[in-house]
Amino acid sequence: MENFSEWFHDISEEVNITDARYPIKGMSIWMPYGFQIRKYTLEILREFLDEECEETLFPLLIPEAELAKEGLHVKGFEDEVYWVTKGGQKDLNECLALRPTSETAMYPMYALWIRSHIDLPMKYYQIVNTFRYETKHTRPLIRVREITTFKEAHTAHATKEEAAEQVETFMEIYKNFFDCLGIPFLICKRPEWDKFPGADYTMAFDTIMPDGKTLQIGTVHNLGTTFAKTFDIQFENKEGEHEYVYQTCAGLSDRVIAALIGLHGDEKGLRLPPVVSPKQITIIPILFKEGKEEVIAKCDELKKLFEARDLRVNIDDRDIRPGKKFYDWELKGTPIKLELGPRDLKNNKTIITRRDTLEKIDLELDDNLLNNVIDVLEDMDEKLYNNAWNNQEDKFKFSDDLEEIPKLIEEGNVVAFNWCGDTECGQEIEEIVDYDILGIYEELDEDATCITGEERANYIALIAKTY
Amino acid sequence: MENFSEWFHDISEEVNITDARYPIKGMSIWMPYGFQIRKYTLEILREFLDEECEETLFPLLIPEAELAKEGLHVKGFEDEVYWVTKGGQKDLNECLALRPTSETAMYPMYALWIRSHIDLPMKYYQIVNTFRYETKHTRPLIRVREITTFKEAHTAHATKEEAAEQVETFMEIYKNFFDCLGIPFLICKRPEWDKFPGADYTMAFDTIMPDGKTLQIGTVHNLGTTFAKTFDIQFENKEGEHEYVYQTCAGLSDRVIAALIGLHGDEKGLRLPPVVSPKQITIIPILFKEGKEEVIAKCDELKKLFEARDLRVNIDDRDIRPGKKFYDWELKGTPIKLELGPRDLKNNKTIITRRDTLEKIDLELDDNLLNNVIDVLEDMDEKLYNNAWNNQEDKFKFSDDLEEIPKLIEEGNVVAFNWCGDTECGQEIEEIVDYDILGIYEELDEDATCITGEERANYIALIAKTY
Numbered sequence: 020m021e022n023f024s025e026w027f028h029d030i031s032e033e034v035n036i037t038d039a040r041y042p043i044k045g046m047s048i049w050m051p052y053g054f055q056i057r058k059y060t061l062e063i064l065r066e067f068l069d070e071e072c073e074e075t076l077f078p079l080l081i082p083e084a085e086l087a088k089e090g091l092h093v094k095g096f097e098d099e100v101y102w103v104t105k106g107g108q109k110d111l112n113e114c115l116a117l118r119p120t121s122e123t124a125m126y127p128m129y130a131l132w133i134r135s136h137i138d139l140p141m142k143y144y145q146i147v148n149t150f151r152y153e154t155k156h157t158r159p160l161i162r163v164r165e166i167t168t169f170k171e172a173h174t175a176h177a178t179k180e181e182a183a184e185q186v187e188t189f190m191e192i193y194k195n196f197f198d199c200l201g202i203p204f205l206i207c208k209r210p211e212w213d214k215f216p217g218a219d220y221t222m223a224f225d226t227i228m229p230d231g232k233t234l235q236i237g238t239v240h241n242l243g244t245t246f247a248k249t250f251d252i253q254f255e256n257k258e259g260e261h262e263y264v265y266q267t268c269a270g271l272s273d274r275v276i277a278a279l280i281g282l283h284g285d286e287k288g289l290r291l292p293p294v295v296s297p298k299q300i301t302i303i304p305i306l307f308k309e310g311k312e313e314v315i316a317k318c319d320e321l322k323k324l325f326e327a328r329d330l331r332v333n334i335d336d337r338d339i340r341p342g343k344k345f346y347d348w349e350l351k352g353t354p355i356k357l358e359l360g361p362r363d364l365k366n367n368k369t370i371i372t373r374r375d376t377l378e379k380i381d382l383e384l385d386d387n388l389l390n391n392v393i394d395v396l397e398d399m400d401e402k403l404y405n406n407a408w409n410n411q412e413d414k415f416k417f418s419d420d421l422e423e424i425p426k427l428i429e430e431g432n433v434v435a436f437n438w439c440g441d442t443e444c445g446q447e448i449e450e451i452v453d454y455d456i457l458g459i460y461e462e463l464d465e466d467a468t469c470i471t472g473e474e475r476a477n478y479i480a481l482i483a484k485t486y
Numbered sequence: 487m488e489n490f491s492e493w494f495h496d497i498s499e500e501v502n503i504t505d506a507r508y509p510i511k512g513m514s515i516w517m518p519y520g521f522q523i524r525k526y527t528l529e530i531l532r533e534f535l536d537e538e539c540e541e542t543l544f545p546l547l548i549p550e551a552e553l554a555k556e557g558l559h560v561k562g563f564e565d566e567v568y569w570v571t572k573g574g575q576k577d578l579n580e581c582l583a584l585r586p587t588s589e590t591a592m593y594p595m596y597a598l599w600i601r602s603h604i605d606l607p608m609k610y611y612q613i614v615n616t617f618r619y620e621t622k623h624t625r626p627l628i629r630v631r632e633i634t635t636f637k638e639a640h641t642a643h644a645t646k647e648e649a650a651e652q653v654e655t656f657m658e659i660y661k662n663f664f665d666c667l668g669i670p671f672l673i674c675k676r677p678e679w680d681k682f683p684g685a686d687y688t689m690a691f692d693t694i695m696p697d698g699k700t701l702q703i704g705t706v707h708n709l710g711t712t713f714a715k716t717f718d719i720q721f722e723n724k725e726g727e728h729e730y731v732y733q734t735c736a737g738l739s740d741r742v743i744a745a746l747i748g749l750h751g752d753e754k755g756l757r758l759p760p761v762v763s764p765k766q767i768t769i770i771p772i773l774f775k776e777g778k779e780e781v782i783a784k785c786d787e788l789k790k791l792f793e794a795r796d797l798r799v800n801i802d803d804r805d806i807r808p809g810k811k812f813y814d815w816e817l818k819g820t821p822i823k824l825e826l827g828p829r830d831l832k833n834n835k836t837i838i839t840r841r842d843t844l845e846k847i848d849l850e851l852d853d854n855l856l857n858n859v860i861d862v863l864e865d866m867d868e869k870l871y872n873n874a875w876n877n878q879e880d881k882f883k884f885s886d887d888l889e890e891i892p893k894l895i896e897e898g899n900v901v902a903f904n905w906c907g908d909t910e911c912g913q914e915i916e917e918i919v920d921y922d923i924l925g926i927y928e929e930l931d932e933d934a935t936c937i938t939g940e941e942r943a944n945y946i947a948l949i950a951k952t953y
Contacts, residue, residue, distance in 0.1 A: 040598060041591075042549050043582065048595060049543035051610070058541075074525075076516035078632050079546075079584075079615060080568075082509050101547075102572035103584065106619035107565040115510065117546075117570065124508075128515060131507060143518070148546060148615075152573035165545050 023230040027281055028159075034289060034351050036280065037159040045157035045164030052351065055297035057168060057276055061146060063199050063294065064170060064271070067192045072142040072172050077124045079147070080115040085123045089249040092122060095216025099151040117150040122217070122242075122268065125173050126250040133264060135255045136177050140185070144172035160277035161234065161486055170271040175252060175264040182241055182265035186222060189239040189269040193224055196271075197236070201292050201404035202226055202278050203411040204236065205433065207458030207481055211442050215268075219243035225457055225483070226278050227414050231431025233457060233483040234281075236274050242266040282407045289352025290374050292403050293396040300325055300392065301353045302334045303344050305360030314361055317384075321357070321369075324389055330396075349374065354399050355392060375399045375406075417479075421470055424452045424482060433483040435460060437476035439469035447471065448482070457481040490697040494748055495626075501756060501818050503747065504626040512624035512631030519818065522764035524635060524743055528613060530666050530761065531637060531738070534659045539609040539639050544591045546614070547582040552590045556716040559589060562683025566618040584617040589684070589709075589735065592640050593717040600731060602722045603644050607652070611639035627744035628701065628953055637738040642719060642731040649708055649732035653689060656706040656736040660691055663738075664703070668759050668871035669693055669745050670878040671703065672900065674925030674948055678909050682735075686710035692924055692950070693745050694881045698898025700924060700950040701748075703741050709733040749874045756819025757841050759870050760863040767792055767859065768820040769801045770811050772827030781828055784851075788824070788836075791856055797863075816841065821866050822859060842866045842873075884946075888937055891919045891949060900950040902927060904943035906936035914938070915949070924948040 031037050036053030049057060065074070080103060087093050101117040104110060118124055125143070133141060149169040153162055172189065176182045190206065197204050204224040214221040215238065224237040246252070247263035256262050283290040293299045304318045318334050325332045335344045341358070348356050356372045363369050367384045373395060382391050416432045418424050427434050438445065438459075445456050448471065459478045467476040498504045503520030516524060532541070547570060554560050568584040571577060585591055592610070600608060616636040620629055639656065643649045657673065664671050671691040681688035682705065691704040713719070714730035723729050750757040760766045771785045785801050792799045802811045808825070815823050823839045830836050834851045840862060849858050883899045885891050894901050905912065905926075912923050915938065926945045934943040 038595065040595070041545055042552060042594060043545060043547055046545035046547060048545070051540035051542055054541050054543055057543075073518035074521050075518055076521055076524075076634055078508055078510060078513035078515070079617075080510055080513060080632070085509060098574040100574060101570045101582075103568045104571045105569035105581075107567060107621075114572075115568075127509060128505065128507070150546075154574075165547070167543055 023228065023281065024158075026229075026284070027277075030280065030284060030288060030350075031159055036276075039159050043164070045153055045162070047159045047163065049167065052297060053276070056279070056291065056295055059295040059297070060200065060276060060279065061168070064146075064196055067196050068144050068170070068172065071188065071192060072144040072174070075143045075145050076147065077118075077121055077128075077145055079118055081118055081121075081124045083114040083116060085127055086116045088123065089217055089246055091245070092217035096120075096151075099153070101150045101152055118147070119149055119151055120169070120270070121145070121147070121149070121171055122173070122246055126246050126252060126266075129173075129175055129264075130250050130252045133175060133252055133254050136257055139177045139254060139264065140174055140181060142172070142174040142185075144170065146170045160273045160280075163273065166272050168273045168276070172269045174267045175247070176266070177254065177256065177262070177264065179243075179265050182243070182267050185267045186239050186241050186269075189267065190222060193237045193239070193269075193271070197224065197226075197275075198404070199292075199294055200275070200279055201400065201407050202236065202275070202282060203408045205233070205411075205415075205457065205460065205481060207460050209238075209458040210445050210456050210480075212446065213455075213458070215240045217242060217245050219245070221458075223458060225433075225481075225485075226282065227411050227433055227483075228278070228281050228486070229410075231414060231428070231433075231484060232486050233433060234274055234278055234486045236278050237269070237271045239269040240267060242268060282410070283403050284352070287377075288350035290403065291352040291354065292400055293354045294400065296352060296354055297331065298333045298348075298351075298353045299330050299396060300332045300355045300357055301344075301348045302332065303341055303348075303356055303358045304334065304336065305341055305358055305363075307361055310361030310364065314359055314364055317364055318359055321359070321388075325392065328389060328393070330392075345372075354396055357392075371395065373399060375402050419470060421448070421451055425454065428452070428454050428482070428484050433457070433481055435479050435481055436470040437463065437467045438478050438480040439471070439474035440477045440480075441474065444469065444471055444474070445480075452482060454482050455485045457483055457485070490695065490748065491625075493696075493751070494744075497747065497751060497755060497817075498626055503743075506626050510631070512620055512629070514626045514630065516634065519764060520743070523746070523758065523762055526762040526764070527667065527743060527746065528635070531613075531663055534663050535611050535637070535639065538655065538659060539611040539641070542610045542612050543614065544585075544588055544595075544612055546585055548585055548588075548591045550581040550583065552594055553583045555590065556684055556713060558712070559684035563587075563618075566620070568617045568619055585614070586616055586618055587636070587737070588612070588614070588616075588638055589640070589713055593713050593719060593733075596640075596642055596731075597717050597719045600642060600719055600721050603724055606644045606721055606731065607641055607648060609639065609641040609652075611637065613637045627740045627747075630740065633739050635740045635743070639736045641734045642714070643733070644721065644723065644729070644731065646710075646732050649710070649734050652734045653706050653708050656734065657689060660704045660706070660736075660738070664691065664693075664742075665871070666759075666761055667742070667746055668867065668874050669703065669742070669749060670875040672700070672878075672882075672924065672927065672948060674927050676705075676925040677912050677923050677947075679913065680922070680925070682707045684709060684712050686712070688925075690925060692900075692948075692952075693749065694878050694900055694950075695745070695748050695953070696877075698881060698895070698900075698951060699953050700900060701741055701745055701953045703745050704736070704738045706736040707734060709735060749877070750870050751819070754844075755817035757870060758819040758821065759867055760821045761867065763819060763821055764798065765800045765815075765818075765820045766797050766863060767799045767822045767824055768811075768815045769799065770808055770815075770823055770825045771801065771803065772808055772825055772830075774828055777828030777831065781826055781831055784831055785826055788826070788855075792859065795856060795860070797859075812839075821863055824859075838862065840866060842869050886937060888915070888918055892921065895919070895921050895949070895951050900924070900948055902946050902948055903937040904930065904934045905945050905947040906938070906941035907944045907947075908941065911936065911938055911941065912947075919949060921949050922952045924950055924952070
């Protein structure tokens with residue numbers, strides 16, 4: 020993939036993922052094939068989240084008075100908020116914000132719902148559209164003005180410790196979710212100057228896209244008592260005293276789909292992990308006049324066989340030549356293409372093509388067929404996962420030379436370096452290198468010196484070109 | 487249910503369906519239990535729609551220039567549209583509407599996508615939030631400013647006949663969908679003065695709520711070529727000539743859930759059709775010191791047994807008395823409550839309580855248990871359906887006396903009457919009776935006279951008090 024940006028744009032349009040020609044900059048349409056990928060991705064996400072939180076749905080609009088309450092928070096978003104000022108032909112009494120995120124929509128309600136320690140912990144999530152008036156260059160799924168798929172979870176706890184544990188739990192959920200999709204990640208504690216507006220600290224997941232730029236694909240924030248104090252969310256503890264709750268929130272967006280597409284794709288198109296592929300097996304009948312009915316009947320039979328094990332299967336019976344069908348489904352990234360012609364049927368066999376390796380495999384049309392196909396799908400999951408993680412490792416470099424870093428980054432790497440952790444020092448590094456510090460990747464126990472050569476290094480930090 | 491309005495409000499809050507205390511009038515929160523009902527309802531709807539259309543997702547915001555293009559349409563919505571006029575701290579160059587419905591968001595894209603007759607029919611749908619600046623009294627799920635669950639399907643066809651057939655197909659889908667939920671309906675062709683702005687004609691589904699007022703729960707519109715001409719949606723036919731497409735659209739909203747709750751509920755709370763109930767079987771262990779482990783083990787075993795057949799089951803193991811558990815799940819409308827204590831276990835039996843009839847049934851803990859439970863669930867589906875349709879029939883009256891109609895309506899009925907079909911005559915009837923004509927219910931073949939006593943009656947029309 021020589022030019023990732025071009026590849027990503029072309030594939031999105033060619034296989035019907037998004038259409039960016041909508042007449043508002045930064046807002047695209049989810050086309051049918053993309054919508055299906057999104058749907059299966061959300062199903063997996065919901066499975067994980069439903070174990071931990073309850074799903075809800077809050078209104079889109081936030082009264083200006085609520086949004087403005089938390090000073091640090093509103094400052095972080097003031098240049099990005101879309102405002103509704105008119106209803107019908109009248110000016111509204113109060114401006115209404117399109118949610119950029121939902122803390123200020125949800126927490127006034129948390130203040131109503133939480134009365135006592137028995138109401139805690141309270142853990143809700145929602146999957147909604149959110150809005151940011153982006154002034155930078157927009158790009159479907161990556162930098163958009165309508166985030167169509169914003170998953171946000173919001174929890175409230177009785178103690179600081181529980182909130183910290185919740186942050187860890189969300190991180191575990193994200194790890195498992197990304198593992199399911201074969202998306203590798205780097206976890207950092209974001210630097211002070213780049214944390215979520217209003218948070219005590221922010222843990223972030225980044226992935227390295229094929230062009231070497233990192234894409235933030237998930238964040239978990241420990242909010243401490245900042246919002247609780249602003250929105251007066253108090254509970255009566257067991258001793259009958261009133262205390263502020265400790266809060267966390269965690270978010271994922273459309274970018275997960277961008278990573279899914281970008282990290283696994285190749286020159287021939289998408290390579291979708293079976294778990295999210297709209298079709299997992301595409302059957303391509305090879306038809307001649309002779310034996311046509313038998314081949315069609317066998318294809319139907321195989322479809323039923325696979326569907327009985329909850330596999331998503333289609334038969335491409337379009338009246339076009341098989342080569343074009345192969346091309347189309349390779350582009351769409353369907354994990355297994357199964358072809359069946361009259362000669363195959365006679366020999367009681369079929370040929371399947373794996374999308375990941377493009378390998379062709381002869382399989383007998385016997386009792387083992389179903390299990391053989393399932394084995395291939397599982398192997399594909401593993402290979403896509405390993406391949407993506409190997410790519411990430413190749414792009415992970417350590418450096419102790421400030422001058423070398425820009426070169427390494429321009430070559431498509433993320434660079435780890437020893438850092439003292441001081442804000443002023445960090446911002447100086449960003450200025451010298453002219454790239455962004457992702458944050459603290461690891462704590463350092465051994466004796467080491469900050470890359471600036473002065474202080475003791477307490478951490479390994481990462482620096483990269485970011486989306 | 488003496489006071490339906492009060493009942494509906496109370497039940498919504500008590501069982502966590504919606505919370506209307508959000509600080510914007512007409513915008514509520516879907517609470518966890520309500521969200522689950524909504525989720526299962528949408529799953530059923532998607533199953534029906536996916537057979538017919540492909541799901542997509544269009545942006546929320548519509549540029550003013552697009553919304554304003556279709557004159558009739560914009561006139562119908564101009565007092566109801568919310569306008570975004572600011573992004574960050576800047577005024578936008580062009581105002582952006584929060585979609586009141588998505589014709590004007592989708593059809594400019596249809597004009598790009600449709601080139602030739604082979605692109606037709608084009609059938610997409612989406613399930614999104616839409617906005618109406620309602621000035622009337624708002625009420626959760628029934629009259630809201632944010633419709634959170636707006637399903638809209640939009641199709642384009644090569645011929646007028648195909649579009650008319652599509653209208654019929656959507657009506658069939660709606661019938662099947664409402665049948666699944668046990669929601670009875672009346673189908674009318676809306677009168678000219680009440681059709682969708684821009685449509686050739688509108689077919690509407692109404693249901694009669696317990697207070698006798700009708701609630702519009704679904705509409706299907708034949709748009710003819712009105713929007714095609716406005717948005718220049720043309721295709722090249724087989725002869726190489728350019729023609730405008732014929733379009734239809736069809737919509738459902740949150741009101742389906744309002745009907746589901748309102749029509750089946752009773753004084754003790756919700757009575758949810760098994761198909762949409764978050765839990766279909768709630769197991770209530772009756773625990774004493776003695777035999778506690780055995781009862782818990784058996785409850786777990788039963789849960790697994792039911793879940794293996796894809797039933798949604800929970801065990802209420804809260805440390806409160808069983809009576810309170812019974813009360814809670816009766817309120818929430820869980821179809822079957824299954825209780826199991828040490829004595830039951832000894833006698834190898836269990837008692838289940840049907841939510842619809844409140845009947846208690848002894849069942850053996852034998853190999854037939856699963857099928858017996860499934861039979862009860864199926865019978866409940868049927869009983870709730872029949873009960874709701876019988877209630878509707880009781881409220882359906884015919885009258886040939888204009889003066890009698892207001893009295894019949896105030897008693898909670900919908901009234902059928904003979905009508906000539908003339909607009910002026912219809913509006914005069916509405917003025918005299920002071921209620922709304924729902925539309926044409928049936929064509930009349932036999933000789934009859936319009937209720938106004940002058941013209942020949944061509945139709946049976948319906949008139950009612952509407953939501």
